[in-house]
Amino acid sequence: MELPEAKQRFIEAWGKLGSEWGINRTMAQVHALLLISPEALTTEQVMEQLQISRGNANMTLRDLMNWGLIEKQHRSGERKEYFFAEKDVWTIARQVAKERKRRELEPVLKLLTQLQEVQGDAQDPEYATFKTTVTDINKLAGNVDKTLETMLKAEENWFFGSMFKLFK
Amino acid sequence: MELPEAKQRFIEAWGKLGSEWGINRTMAQVHALLLISPEALTTEQVMEQLQISRGNANMTLRDLMNWGLIEKQHRSGERKEYFFAEKDVWTIARQVAKERKRRELEPVLKLLTQLQEVQGDAQDPEYATFKTTVTDINKLAGNVDKTLETMLKAEENWFFGSMFKLFK
DNA sequence: ATAAACTTTCATTAAATATTGAAAGTTTAA
DNA sequence: TTAAACTTTCAATATTTAATGAAAGTTTAT
Known part of the structure; x- marks a missing residue:
């Protein structure tokens, strides 16, 4: 396979994967493009490369900055803004984990804790099932949360390396 | 908070979380409903409980069965089909991990391995950056894949328990 | 102060995704 | 064999989500 086709396929695959996991397809594609680009790119x-509009490019680049996945670069004597992606994949993984934890996991965790307090008759199967389910999910979610916390602090080798030793 | 409100909130939160992670909102809600229901329910x-159409309910229940999250129950003397959810949350988590790995992670892993073979001039920065990026992502994805594999075989206590001991 | 270079906004439009419900299909019992 | 009970399908519709692009906004150099 030649480089231009490979790039194309990579960008498409990254976009598809993103959309399957609740991340805007275009955002994932722009990220992919910057990941494989040796130089920072302008809006x-x-x-041009992804055939998207100015508005879309602008908003997507801003989103990616909010996710902490790309940064702006200013070049002296130029007014244009250049964008480049963090290239270390472990750092990227941690960044994504951090944001999704904050945006999506934590609010749910908070609600689950509240829902556990629901009052009712322990003899009522409706109540008992609800309470057990919510409590169990809360426990699991708490474990996931703690694990992500660990991952955020960890170096890749430490994280995966130790895990494999343990679970082989 | 009273039970009916708590149920409502739980179903909504589960639906929202699902949609944020690329799972149809209604599907997540139906799953939530069955999770907190002590008895199996009919279509x-x-x-009625979620105010959705027959077609929607039928397709959603079928999808949930394909995900291995719910099962049909037949009651003697009745023609109706009853549906109930697996209640053990660790089993649910493993099942979801298994399906998403198979449907979404593995195809990408396969493509990445192909893309790593791309031919080109090692002096060309475009080529070098592409190759490095793809190789790095492939390594990380491989680690994630192996970890999920481990998780699929593991008991919850073993998995999280050991992880905490290790990373505290 | 002005105008060129560049960025951002947001109402409109388009595309993707989910839902409906009536009709067709299937199963069971008499 | 038929009809009632129940399930499935799918074309049409609605909803949600994303993209466009022209206009407004901002910054910088002169």
């Missing part, structure tokens, strides 16, 4: 270049 | 009951 214009992103627009 | 009619699901339709």
Whole structure:
């Protein structure tokens, strides 16, 4: 396979994977493009390479900055803004985990804890089932949360290396 | 908080979480409903409780069966089909991990391995960056894949318990 | 102060995704 | 064999989500 086709396929696959996991397809594609680009790119270049509008490119780049996945670069004597992606995949993984934990896991965890307090008759199967289910999910979610916390602090080798030793 | 409100909130939160992670909102809600229901429910009951159409209920219940999250129950003397959810949350988590790994992670892993073979000039920064990026992602994805494999075989206590001991 | 270079916004439009419900299909019992 | 009970399908519709692009906004150099 030649490089241009490979790039194309990579960008498409990354976009598809993103959309399957609740991340805007275009955002994932822009991220992919910057990941495989040795140089920082301008909004214009992103627009051209992915055939998207200025507005879309602008908003997507901003989103990616909010996710902490890309950064702006300013070049002296130029007014254009260049964007480049963090290239270390373990750092990227941690960043994504951090954001999704904060945006999606933590609010649910908070609600589950509240729902556990629901009052009712322990003899009522409706009540008993609800309470057990919520409590169990809360426990699991708590474990996931703690594990992510660990992952956020960890170095890749430590995290995966130790895990494999343990579970082989 | 009283039970009916708590149920409502739980179903909504589960639906929202699902949609944030690329799972159809209704599917997550139906799953939530069955999770907190002490008895198996009929399609009619699901339709009524969540205010959805027959077609929608039917397809959603089928999807949930394909995900291995719910099962049919037949009662002697009755023609109706009853549906109930697996209640053990660790089993649910493993089942979801298993399906998403198979449906979404593995195809990407396969493509990445192909893309790593791309031919080109090692002096070309475009080529070098592409190759490095793809190789790195492939390694990480491989680690994630192996970890999920481990998780699929593991008991919850073993999995999280050991992880905490290790990473405290 | 002005205008060129560049970025951002947001109402409109388009695309993707989910839902409906009536009709067709299937199963069971008499 | 037929009809009632129940399930499935799918074309049409509605909803949600994303993208466009022209206009407004901002910054910088002169």
